[in-house]
Amino acid sequence: MKEVYITKISKFLPNRPISNDEMEEKLGIIDGKSSKGRRIVLRNNQIKTRYYAIDDNGNNTHNNAQLTKEAVEKLYDDNLKPNEIELLSCGTSSPDQILPSHAAMVHGFLKNGNTEINSPSGACCSGMNALKYGFLAVKSGQTKNAVCTGSERTSSWMKSDTFEEELKYLNTLEENPILAFNKDFLRWMLSDGAGAFLLENEPKGDLPLKIEWMEGYSYAHELEACMYAGADKLESGFLKPWSEYPSDQWSKKSLFAMKQDVKLLGENILVKGVDSLKMAIEKHGVKPEDIDYYLPHISSYYFKEKLYQEMINQNVEIPWENWFMNLSKVGNVGAASIYIMLEELASSGKLKKGNKILLSVPESARFAYAYALLTVC
Template identity: 35%
Template sequence: MDRSVYITSTGAFLPGKPVPNEEMEQYIGEINDRRSRLGRFVLRQNGIKTRHYALTQDGVHLHSSADMAARAIRDALSRSEIAAERLSFLAAATTQGDLLVPGFASAVHGELGLRPMEIASFQSVCASSMMAFKSVYLQLKAGEHDCGVACAAEFSSRFFRPGFYAGREQEGEDSSALMETEFLRWTLSDGAGAWLLETRPNEGRRSLRVEWIDLCSYADRFDPCMYAGTSRNRAGERKPWSHYDSPALAAQQGAVVLKQDFDLLYRMFPVWAKHYLELVDRRRLRPGAIDHFLAHYSSHSLRGEMVKLLAKTGAMVPEARWFTNLYSQGNTGAASILLMLHQLIEERDLQPGQQVLGFIPESGRCVIAFMLLTVV
């Protein structure tokens, strides 16, 4: 029996108040003038105006990633037509969890305090939320469950405090090497989102039917591009943090700092574009018929690159139909697409029959994900 699956409720949690650009260093900390100047350059590139942090100006943690995810799930449940006790499957995603062991879903389940249930943990970068989403979708589609939730949370700011960069300046890093860390430091922020999925639509309000989810890794062609937990020697060889004699030595060698390789990033764009064109043919997708295009991108400048590339393909979704929360909420990594759909539902009067296309390119080691939803 073919079972349709619907997103019947969404939830969000954004910690603290919106933090404007001029107050950022009061939260993530000031390292030196050189990094501050690079930070101001990054802000001009990414176009972000405000973001949220789950810590105070003194560096005190107000939440954990699991706590934020649980709050987003409770928000989704509070907006739903079902009792929390009906939830029987939980898939949780994040880039970096609160603990090394056990899995993130266990932590989220523990924070929720709901009855025993099946869980699944997904750890990647921005596309990990889509991995969790597809897991719930397939569980419901197969008849294993009737109700499940996909959630994602990020607490990036805790990794951007000055202590994580101690001693790095003495190594004489050039501006390009510094930009590998400063771009993310001034772009990523904190938050959590959740989607509740059921095998029946809502009775009293709109739902979103899941038409398909498409996800593909191209890690066979690329080295890590956005990464933490490894460093490279002068020969370009990578050494995982766990191969050092101690965690302290790994940190001293820069193996725990989050980095972005820009040369590699730009080499991924044509691969993503080719996959999109293949998807258009394979799924018989009509870009001009898409009513809302949720495009995840980390920087306004990268949006420009995406627009130019998609325009050349002849399969461009009209830019007037693009929707993003980047400029007001920053790049919340795996939680971004979940928060984006939540905001779209809150702000737009979605009509039955409208289609929502989600696009999530992950630079971690080149992953790309798409989803198509129909308003019912």
């Protein structure tokens, strides 16, 4: 088995950062009324800026595959030519189409010659699953290198025309503000962007990051779907897919809008997250105090202190001073968040040889979690 190193990291954030005051102009006002939920959600998530693949005239500037292509091309240098990529593994929760696969579309834009492609599906963990496929390919010796990506282009899903039916009862927010989380909150959290890692079997570059191990856990056997799109959730908890509805119902029921069962989220996301964290680090004999940088992908700062408290409750406390996050600046970029977070840390000048970095990615779709431990070489 080979050792595997992240030897280069890149990111692509489209256009300019969008402030909280500009969001509704970009995404559109629903039913001619400013969102009552927006202020509630932004106060909780504490995101200040985010990025959209939409220009100042309201035109789309990139699709998801194009965002990913831009991030991959930033990896090119004298040590990596386009036609030298042996594996392209691309994760996203917002592909541009059902078929062809996301990685196939990215490869089509890259035009870099023949290569193996892989497209893990899912939500935020799809980016980590893309990384794990590349990690295992290089580790097993199947390839000498792999380019792994996470990306999202959710702005087009968040535009007002998608949510007209979903939010027609917006006036009930004043009576029960939690509906803002159920119906409206994803519009004020999600961001567009892409990140890419180059994996190699030799420690190249200034501060290569050795991937020590990766672990993943799903709780779908215990819990019903929490975040979903392309389906309607029935009273029983069963997800009825779009393909079982007449086509005239797709827009009337906003079947392709992203939705979140917030009650289910609040009851489970942190408890199961720390439970899986304990399993991962105990399996590999890692103690919380061994971790120099903890990079948690969280959707909102609303969960930050609650996550810390749950760590204390389960005796796996990682001190605050070891946490590294950039949610307030870039927003929730889903599958790309962990790539963009690690790129910022690696570019900060803070890392020293021997530092241990723990990547932690939850996925609320049906509660899955992915982890990776890195060592700075």
